Amino acid sequence: MSVAGDPGPAVDLAGVGVALGGTAVLGGVDLTVRRGEWVTVIGPNGAGKTTLLRAVGGLLPFDGSIALFGSGVGTLRRRDLARLVATVPQTPTVPPGMAVFDYVLLGRTPYIRPLGRESRADLAAVDEVLGRLDLRRFADRPLETLSGGERQRAFLARALAQGAGVLLLDEPTSALDIGHQQEVLDLVDELRADRGLTVLASMHDLSLAGEYAERLVLLVGGRVVASGPPREVLTEPLLSEHYGARVRVIDAEHGPIVVPVR
Amino acid sequence: MSLTTEGVAAPSGHRPARLTARWLVAGVVTAVVAALAGLAIGPVPINPLGGAAELLNLIPGVDIHSGLTPQETAIVTRLRLPRVALGLLVGAMLALAGGCYQGVFRNPLADPYLLGVAAGAGLGATVAVTADAVFSPTVLPLFAFLGALLAVALTYALGAAGGGRVRTPTTLILAGVAVAAFLTAIQTYLQQRDVDAIREVYSWLLGRLAPSGWHEAQLLLPYAIVAGGVMLAHRRQLDVLSLGDDEAASLGVQPRRVRYLVVVAASLGTAAAVAVSGLIGFVGIIVPHTVRLLAGTTYRVILPLSALFGGAFLTLADLAARTVLSPSEIPLGVVTAFLGAPFFILVLRTATRVGL
Numbered sequence: 001m002s003v004a005g006d007p008g009p010a011v012d013l014a015g016v017g018v019a020l021g022g023t024a025v026l027g028g029v030d031l032t033v034r035r036g037e038w039v040t041v042i043g044p045n046g047a048g049k050t051t052l053l054r055a056v057g058g059l060l061p062f063d064g065s066i067a068l069f070g071s072g073v074g075t076l077r078r079r080d081l082a083r084l085v086a087t088v089p090q091t092p093t094v095p096p097g098m099a100v101f102d103y104v105l106l107g108r109t110p111y112i113r114p115l116g117r118e119s120r121a122d123l124a125a126v127d128e129v130l131g132r133l134d135l136r137r138f139a140d141r142p143l144e145t146l147s148g149g150e151r152q153r154a155f156l157a158r159a160l161a162q163g164a165g166v167l168l169l170d171e172p173t174s175a176l177d178i179g180h181q182q183e184v185l186d187l188v189d190e191l192r193a194d195r196g197l198t199v200l201a202s203m204h205d206l207s208l209a210g211e212y213a214e215r216l217v218l219l220v221g222g223r224v225v226a227s228g229p230p231r232e233v234l235t236e237p238l239l240s241e242h243y244g245a246r247v248r249v250i251d252a253e254h255g256p257i258v259v260p261v262r
Numbered sequence: 263m264s265l266t267t268e269g270v271a272a273p274s275g276h277r278p279a280r281l282t283a284r285w286l287v288a289g290v291v292t293a294v295v296a297a298l299a300g301l302a303i304g305p306v307p308i309n310p311l312g313g314a315a316e317l318l319n320l321i322p323g324v325d326i327h328s329g330l331t332p333q334e335t336a337i338v339t340r341l342r343l344p345r346v347a348l349g350l351l352v353g354a355m356l357a358l359a360g361g362c363y364q365g366v367f368r369n370p371l372a373d374p375y376l377l378g379v380a381a382g383a384g385l386g387a388t389v390a391v392t393a394d395a396v397f398s399p400t401v402l403p404l405f406a407f408l409g410a411l412l413a414v415a416l417t418y419a420l421g422a423a424g425g426g427r428v429r430t431p432t433t434l435i436l437a438g439v440a441v442a443a444f445l446t447a448i449q450t451y452l453q454q455r456d457v458d459a460i461r462e463v464y465s466w467l468l469g470r471l472a473p474s475g476w477h478e479a480q481l482l483l484p485y486a487i488v489a490g491g492v493m494l495a496h497r498r499q500l501d502v503l504s505l506g507d508d509e510a511a512s513l514g515v516q517p518r519r520v521r522y523l524v525v526v527a528a529s530l531g532t533a534a535a536v537a538v539s540g541l542i543g544f545v546g547i548i549v550p551h552t553v554r555l556l557a558g559t560t561y562r563v564i565l566p567l568s569a570l571f572g573g574a575f576l577t578l579a580d581l582a583a584r585t586v587l588s589p590s591e592i593p594l595g596v597v598t599a600f601l602g603a604p605f606f607i608l609v610l611r612t613a614t615r616v617g618l
Contacts, residue, residue: 057512082514095504097559101272102279102501109502110514115495123272131274139276162513 008070010035010166010198011056015064018051018222025051026222029064035165038192038199040213042206042233044243048222049202050090053168056200057087068166082110085166086159090174094144100154101139104129107161129157133187149180156184160191167192169201173208181205185212210234210255218242230255279560281567289570293350296574300346300581301338305588313338344473348538349580350573351479351486352471353545355535357572359528360546361553361564362493365500366521366528367431373546374532377434377525378441382413383536385449387466392452392459402466403481403537409445410533414525417441429518430507434525468593469542471580478538489531493565496524500561544598545572552609575602 011033018026026048033039041049055062058073058081066073068084076084086107095103107129108122130136133153138146143154152172159167169188173181189212192199203209209216210230218226218233220242226233234256239247250257271277301313308330315328316338330338359374367376386409390402421437422429453460473479499520502510507517532546549572553564576598583597 054508059508059511078511078516079514082512085512087509087512089509093504093506093509095501095559097554098501098504099279101276102560105278106502106505106513112498114499114515117498118270118278120270123270123276123278127272127274127276136274139274 007035009033009067010037010069011200012067013056013064014066016052016055016066017063018048018055018060019063020051020060024222026055026062029219029222029224031217031224031227033166033198033200035198036192036196037215038189038201038213039215039217040209041200041202041217041219042204042209043219043225047219049219050170051222052219053087053170053200053202056166057085057168059087079110082162082164084164085168086162086164087168088155088159088170088172090170092155094151096142096144098143099140100135100143100146100157101126101130103143103154104135104157104161107158110162125163126161129160132191133157133160148175149177149183152176152180152184153187156187160195165196166198166200169199171202171204174204181208188212206234206239206258207256210258211252212254234258279558279562281563285557285563285567286570289567289574292574293570293577296577296581297346297350300349300577301342303581303585304337304342306334306337308334308338313342317343340475344476344479345471345580346577347476347479348471348473348482349577351482352535352539352542352573353549353576354569354573355482355486355490355531356542356545356576357549357568358490358493358565359532359535360572361550361561361568362496362500362524362528363546364550365503365561365564366524367435368504368506369431369435370551371547372435373543374528375541375543375546377417377438377529378413378445379410379529379532379536380541381442381445381449382409382411382416383407383533383541384463384467385409385413385445385452387540388449388452388459388463391462392456403478406466407533407537410536411529413441413445414529414533418522418525431521465593466540467595469540469595469598470583470591470593471539471576473538482534482538485530485534489527489534490569492527493524493531494569496520496527497561497565500524500565504561540595542576542595542598544595544602545576548598548602548606549575552606555609 009032013029013031016026016029017024029052041052043049054060056066073081104126105118108118108125111122112118130139133156135153135157138150143151146154172184176184185208188199191197213230215228216230216233217224218238225242226238234249236247236249239245239258246261248259248261250259298310298314302308302310312328312330315326316330316335318324318326356374363372363374363376364370383406386405387402390405417434417438421434453463499515502513502515503517503520510517550564550568553567553571557563557567579597579601580594582601583592583594586592
């Protein structure tokens with residue numbers, strides 16, 4: 001039930017379960033992401049983080065309900081869903097020989113009629129995104145010739161070109177060095193602010209997760225074990241219990257920093 | 263739905279990858295030159311301009327003095343023209359289907375015979391030849407056509423993993439391999455039971471353009487138009503599909519449905535081409551790859567150009583097939599392989615753009 005005037009959450013999961021190949025990978029997941037919020041899902045390997053994002057992206061059948069801006073994910077047609085949520089997967093496919101401009105233009109697919117072609121508005125949207133992410137000088141270069149950090153920006157550009165309100169990021173920093181990790185996450189934060197994007201990400205690096213998210217969700221064995229601001233979730237008892245690791249948590253300016261200790 | 267997007271650029275001036283007028287004209291010109299060569303060259307050399315004039319004279323109301331004798335005119339319009347037309351159609355169909363299969367299965371080794379089409383057509387032809395020697399010439403194309411389509415249907419029916427629900431490119435290819443092996447086994451059994459049948463089917467298997475008048479081209483044309491239309495219409499969707507099923511789905515495309523439509527159209531076109539011309543290999547792999555190396559890697563460019571250059575290539579190959587050892591003819595499938603392989607290596611060496 002929503003209060004009059006409250007537009008409702010961007011992403012709303014209730015009792016979501018996913019079974020893959022007969023095994024339950026997610027069970028009883030409740031999760032709400034408010035409009036414009038950044039929530040990061042953390043958890044040990046195999047916890048179901050990628051599965052969760054794929055379910056929200058409409059790529060998997062699920063039990064329970066997932067709503068995006070009030071519309072059920074299962075009820076929307078693919079094209080309509082693509083206009084609401086954009087996904088940057090963990091290892092996006094790099095089609096050989098495709099120029100960056102054309103790659104980002106693929107993000108406009110939900111707006112181009114199935115057997116039609118792109119409009120001036122679509123090209124202008126691609127232009128704007130390339131400019132915003134400082135990719136204009138690479139526009140005609142094949143995607144595979146870009147460095148890791150530049151390529152990550154191109155993947156992000158394609159997702160942004162979709163003009164969707166929700167951005168799903170699966171391990172956005174795992175292939176990057178620490179400089180580029182911060183660069184990409186700072187960029188996502190700026191975009192969130194100037195476009196009102198809602199971000200739901202999954203991350204391995206706990207410190208980075210804590211520094212950039214407003215809320216963390218700890219997923220273990222397919223279930224939500226803790227949820228709240230980083231300081232409440234990144235605690236030594238919780239982390240040592242669920243990760244089976246010895247850690248020290250240090251309080252820093254933007255959030256807790258998690259350090260593994262031998 | 264136009265083939266080019268000339269004139270549409272982003273505010274920054276960048277243009278999306280598109281079929282340029284330059285390449286489109288190159289394709290059309292190549293096809294026209296190949297056709298004129300096919301009309302002009304043969305046991306009776308005929309002036310190509312005269313041949314072109316006689317072509318135009320076929321249009322009702324047009325009467326140009328071509329300078330050809332009635333005999334030469336008959337050779338052009340009754341013998342060579344149907345053969346050239348068939349070559350253009352078959353070549354276009356095989357190359358287009360090959361490009362589509364490569365796109366739909368994201369596999370550079372895919373060719374139009376992938377899902378058991380060749381084995382099915384071969385079995386159909388063998389059944390026609392061994393079942394009834396009297397009716398076989400007229401029945402063979404039909405049996406080959408049906409055999410090809412049944413093979414694809416069988417592959418689709420069997421090509422789902424995980425308890426029969428999930429059809430991925432890989433499971434379909436594997437099912438195609440299984441179906442092809444099975445049908446080839448039956449075909450081999452039937453052939454060795456009737457040794458005379460082997461000879462007849464063998465010449466068909468090697469592929470040839472031997473039309474009896476306009477009959478074969480007329481048979482093929484409706485399939486070529488429908489199948490070709492559907493394949494060309496989906497060329498942008500194939501670019502989205504190159505990202506993989508998951509990413510394509512998240513961009514709003516239904517990958518399995520697009521794959522199904524394109525495979526049906528490509529199989530239909532290939533089956534019809536095979537029914538009238540036998541199993542001509544190489545065209546379906548070489549032409550799309552050559553286009554990819556020379557003109558661009560997006561399917562918006564590859565599909566239309568594959569159709570044009572495929573038709574031209576097959577017409578020229580047929581020209582070689584019937585003139586090199588004249589008066590006997592080399593089987594067309596042999597010529598396509600012989601010409602195609604070194605040509606492709608040459609292209610590979612000189613191309614500056616790489617990306618398969």
